[in-house]
Amino acid sequence: MKTSTITAVLAIAAISAGCTTSPTRSRNLADHNVPAKTLAQQVCSNCHGIDGNSVSPNFPKLAAQQEEYIVAQLKGFRSHRRADPEGYEYMWGISRSLSDAQIKGLAAYFSAQKSIPPGPGNPKLVAEGRKIFESGLPAQGVPPCSTCHGDHGQGNGQFPRVAYQHSDYVIKQLTVFQRTNERPDGVAMKAVTHSLSDKNMEAVAAYLQQMPSK
């Protein structure tokens, strides 16, 4: 065996043996000793962004989200109670072994972040969406979104923050509420969205993505 081969093998063995797990840089989702902040940075950030401002509209923005709402969703994923496709495809596995303390820590981490608007929408749609958000659609029996989600879409406890959320994500979730029973904790939204047209959803989502927020 050549010296270079022996050196290479020894180097790999040394690295393997020497690399001790650092709890502050772990990606182990089954170790309750890993701090929530570490999991947020090492794992969650891959899709939701280091500061909760996800780049891809496939993944919701979590920055400044209501802490209580994040806790409820993570527990919903963990128990499989929340079963929308993207929920079980991505989040059932991520959440399956998290402790209550880790869930609380993750919620605290993301709720403390500052939300950044993803970008402007179509002005006509935005104006139409603003009307729905502020006044609802009385003729269709749709109440104003602001009633529960706050005047500035900031949310309140179990009612999520919707301001600055990706419009594609909002449309997807409104569709889930309207057409499925995959989010039983959001049953109130089933009635709210019952008579929303696709155009209504697009409008309100466009407004939420860029709405003036606090």
Place this chain on the structure above:
Amino acid sequence: MDIDLHESRGAWDSLGLENPATADPARRTLAMKLGRALVAAVAACTMASLLLVAAPQQAWAVPSFARQTGQNCVACHAGGQFPELTPYGRMFKLTGYTIGERSLPLAMMAVLTANKVKVNDPAAGKPEDGSPIFNTASLFVAGKINDNMGGFAQITYNNYDSQDPNTNAWAGHSGSDNLDIRYADRLIDKHRDLIYGLTLHNNPGMQDVFNSAPAWGYGIVPGSTGVGDGATPMLDGGLGQQVAGIGAYAYWNKTLYAELSGYRTGDGVFSFMTQGNGGQNYIKGTNPYARLAFTKEWGAHNIMLGLTHLDVRQYTDQTNLSGATDHYHDNAIDAQYQYLLDPYTLTATATDIHETIDYGTAGQASDTVDSLRAKASFTYQAKYGASLSYFDQTNTLGADAKGWTPEVFWTPIQNVRVGMQYTMFNNDQAGANPNAKDNNTLFFYVWGAY
């Protein structure tokens, strides 16, 4: 020159698998009745149905990785199509396959195929032309080792490994396939994100996380027609499962990826990475590979623009390891674009490789090998998909090939993929038939994993 070691390397040669459609220098006769192709399709569909019944509702491309993360295949593979990685899938690999929780690191895969060449060569026709065959089966040992280490090792049984020259009977054989073991760490906070690591692997490019890497991007199903008999550069699988490579890499702020690897002959203590793949290909000393890629993600879009260099000295006489070497210089530019927004995915890749070969034999003129490959693939609801590939192999070896491969596929559940490809040659200089179009090949496959 030693053309046997260099020509006709389809993408699956890079995985150590011989392509039944092209393993033979000549192709098969058109005398095969259309009915046989039909029987092939029906039989394969039946097998697919059996797989569907037998398969559980959750399984994945490398299912043990998914058992580790608990996630669906679409988390890491665009639209669930193996092996095209999503941005998250790339991060999973770059962080050493360590996300999730340790679980049983075993998975398996099997591929059933059938192919039909437009005009067969009656003198050297293969008995399975037009018939369904059990092509390959793989066992994966794949998973997280600790918080910094993980990897995967694939062992593949190739049912059509070699053919008896007298009886034309095929013999199966098992060999080591892709292998990638990593150490990785990640320094991340609001101001920086640095992933760095080491990788031990056995095929230049298979450690890459981008779909335009030749090892992953084109013709990935065993038995795919690939570029037919066109010559491909060393970077496109020429050293697959023949070498041991160690590389160091870094990915900074999800923007810049840089890697430096070195390859040596996979013998001695490294022979476990190359076992069962026929004769050993001997290269001299440590052969460098460098990779640089720029990436950007915005909204549902992400792009990559990359450069690769590979420099290889291969012994001219494979039995004389103190003799002269043939020197391969490969330079590549590649690009990738992805659009991922439920329920659609679109991935487009292009890879352009230029190779110069300086021979160790005095007086022998240098050769050049150019390869341009591109592919666009689309999926809807992670169930229905289509792709279109283009290849243009131009070289001084007398083995040019140019053509297109449209493909449709269906993923009824994530364990199973059924697809059909048709490779249309505009040029196939080294093919069995002088008229390139006579080498056009229809290819059907059923892929299953658990």
